[in-house]
Amino acid sequence: MSNSFADVNRYFERAASLLGLSAPLKKQLETPHREVRVECNIRMDDGTVGTFTGFRVQHDNARGPFKGGLRFHQEVEIDEVRALASLMTWKTAVVGIPYGGAKGGITVDPTTLSKGELERLTRKFTAGIHEFIGDTVDIPAPDVNTNAQVMAWIMDEYAKFHGFRPGVVTGKPVELFGSLGREEATGRGVMISIEEHLKTLGKTLADVTYVIQGFGNVGNNAARLLTEAGGKVLGIGDHTGSFYDPAGIDIPAALAWQKANRSLAGFQAPKVERDALLVQRCDVLIPAALGGVITPSVAREVNCSLISEGANGPTTPDADEVLHQRGITVLPDIYANAGGVTVSYFEWVQNIQQFAWDEQRVRRELEVIMRPAYAKIAEVARARSVDMRTAAFMVAIDRVARATELRGA
Numbered sequence: 001m002s003n004s005f006a007d008v009n010r011y012f013e014r015a016a017s018l019l020g021l022s023a024p025l026k027k028q029l030e031t032p033h034r035e036v037r038v039e040c041n042i043r044m045d046d047g048t049v050g051t052f053t054g055f056r057v058q059h060d061n062a063r064g065p066f067k068g069g070l071r072f073h074q075e076v077e078i079d080e081v082r083a084l085a086s087l088m089t090w091k092t093a094v095v096g097i098p099y100g101g102a103k104g105g106i107t108v109d110p111t112t113l114s115k116g117e118l119e120r121l122t123r124k125f126t127a128g129i130h131e132f133i134g135d136t137v138d139i140p141a142p143d144v145n146t147n148a149q150v151m152a153w154i155m156d157e158y159a160k161f162h163g164f165r166p167g168v169v170t171g172k173p174v175e176l177f178g179s180l181g182r183e184e185a186t187g188r189g190v191m192i193s194i195e196e197h198l199k200t201l202g203k204t205l206a207d208v209t210y211v212i213q214g215f216g217n218v219g220n221n222a223a224r225l226l227t228e229a230g231g232k233v234l235g236i237g238d239h240t241g242s243f244y245d246p247a248g249i250d251i252p253a254a255l256a257w258q259k260a261n262r263s264l265a266g267f268q269a270p271k272v273e274r275d276a277l278l279v280q281r282c283d284v285l286i287p288a289a290l291g292g293v294i295t296p297s298v299a300r301e302v303n304c305s306l307i308s309e310g311a312n313g314p315t316t317p318d319a320d321e322v323l324h325q326r327g328i329t330v331l332p333d334i335y336a337n338a339g340g341v342t343v344s345y346f347e348w349v350q351n352i353q354q355f356a357w358d359e360q361r362v363r364r365e366l367e368v369i370m371r372p373a374y375a376k377i378a379e380v381a382r383a384r385s386v387d388m389r390t391a392a393f394m395v396a397i398d399r400v401a402r403a404t405e406l407r408g409a
Ligand SMILES: NC(=O)C1=CN([C@@H]2O[C@H](COP(=O)(O)OP(=O)(O)OC[C@H]3O[C@@H](n4cnc5c(N)ncnc54)[C@H](O)[C@@H]3O)[C@@H](O)[C@H]2O)C=CC1
Pocket: 142, 143, 144, 145, 146, 186, 213, 214, 215, 216, 217, 218, 219, 237, 238, 239, 240, 274, 288, 289, 290, 291, 310, 311, 312, 337, 338, 340, 341
């Protein structure tokens, strides 16, 4: 289960060809600008030296500073980071926020580290990449297995080299120049994406049922918000367990369980096999864990009419074809999960202005970005008779291509 750069580029290639981009421009837009690899040696609690490898891939900055999350996971490798960095370029462009795309990661299972080891590793990585990041250069943020505390360490370590620059990183703790609403932002954006689509069908969030894979930052906030909106969540799961109940899962109980136990293991609800969760009956499926989980065989069996991609790259290109042939609408990752980076943008704006917004304003401004973006993608999908993913890539690539040409060589 991972993302591949070749897979992202299949989507890129299809959309770029429909736009009639020249071969040299396509190559320029496809190729990452810079890739940084750092060895991070740290002192482990038992006195030994731990060696870890970290990456930062800066894909494109024609429309603004590089922007994107930082992932700590045992399966992180350069090709995947490249894929995720490229998705960030198209994501920031499709919602029209003034950034390019980047992604970083360290190959580590953070659950095997103590808090002290995690802090030392984060600081070592930051020291290794500090020359390449900055609030006008490249701005990291949380992704899988990273959080506000990790961002605070990055901000602090960066300050040792460059002085106080809170906008060097987003997703910080609210007490330390973070933004209200950032933590739930990706889940909220997923909800908005679904709401916009349902509107076109004359339905509301309360009229449909949901299955959500992944119960971390994206999945659990989506589950909470959809439940608060009156929707019924039938299935949830994380890496420790999956649950499905046609009568509905008690989401407040699941959230409380997860908060107390740090995972869903042991949660009391009807269990299903991890791989079976994605094919349970529902109206809306929300993959919100890792990439590559919707393969052609899963796509042939999913039992929903809409997929909103909370995760990055959850659907392989071959599976995407199958979904299209089956008439299942996919709200693509670069749009559906853009709520997180959008509120990161608001955090950065607040940091630059040294002026904090209240949460209502953050939510309002998120809608101002997410709702028209749906309309734009849907308009292109209609006008060019393409699916929503192709349309989203076309909108994004067109914007990056124009910026690139206007800036010149
Ligand atoms: N955090 C953010 O703001 C954004 C995250 N994303 C994407 O959303 C996805 C989830 O990210 P976060 O929620 O931030 O990460 P997280 O670390 O908070 O949570 C990840 C969740 O996925 C689950 N998971 C991991 N492996 C699994 C497996 N094999 N089967 C089932 N569940 C599994 C974990 O148990 C956990 O519940 C990733 O693809 C990430 O790139 C996208 C946009 C923004």
